Amino acid sequence: MKYLLLVSLLVLLLIxxxxxxxxxxxxxxxxxxxxxxxxxxxxxxxxxxxxxxVIYEGEMFHYKRTPGAAQLHWGGAQIAALEQLLANxxxxxxxxxxxxxxxxxxxxxADALTQVQRSLPTWSILAYEEEIAFxxxxxxxxxxxxxxxxxxxxxxxxxxxxxxSLARLASPLPSSTNK
Numbered sequence: 001m002k003y004l005l006l007v008s009l010l011v012l013l014l015i016x017x018x019x020x021x022x023x024x025x026x027x028x029x030x031x032x033x034x035x036x037x038x039x040x041x042x043x044x045x046x047x048x049x050x051x052x053x054v055i056y057e058g059e060m061f062h063y064k065r066t067p068g069a070a071q072l073h074w075g076g077a078q079i080a081a082l083e084q085l086l087a088n089x090x091x092x093x094x095x096x097x098x099x100x101x102x103x104x105x106x107x108x109x110a111d112a113l114t115q116v117q118r119s120l121p122t123w124s125i126l127a128y129e130e131e132i133a134f135x136x137x138x139x140x141x142x143x144x145x146x147x148x149x150x151x152x153x154x155x156x157x158x159x160x161x162x163x164x165s166l167a168r169l170a171s172p173l174p175s176s177t178n179k
Contacts (some may be wrong), residue, residue, distance in 0.1 A: 047124040051063065
């Protein structure tokens with residue numbers, strides 16, 4: 001709404017004849033700008049289009065992959081690149097052995113997402129954001145597990161060191177040989 005009002009005011013200020021026009025002209029200009037923004041909103045992609053629910057260890061997220069994205073006229077290459085990045089992370093998720101995201105990967109993802117938004121602003125990115133949010137949560141779980149394993153290993157190493165230290169300090173038992 002603020003955007004529409006701002007555009008209408010700019011039209012009034014920039015066009016000299018508009019100031020001399022009646023308030024009805026101002027209202028018509030405002031309605032024209034509003035209808036243009038409504039048209040833009042109407043062309044937004046359905047957020048559920050090309051998505052499928054995926055369940056991983058009891059948690060669900062939506063996996064959006066566009067068939068033939070590279071063949072889309074506007075933004076197809078950018079969408080295909082973004083979805084390829086996400087597909088690689090999904091494969092890493094399924095390996096269950098390493099962290100899913102890294103700062104370098106996050107930077108590439110942010111860049112790819114920005115390119116999709118620039119080239120095709122009506123494209124819905126909600127499913128991509130949901131997928132990334134899931135990967136971030138899973139990374140948190142894996143980091144916690146890694147920390148628990150590290151702490152358990154430190155405790156085991158301290159027990160072994162304590163045992164070895166006590167064994168070195170203990171005097172040998174006298175032998176019971178009769179001569």
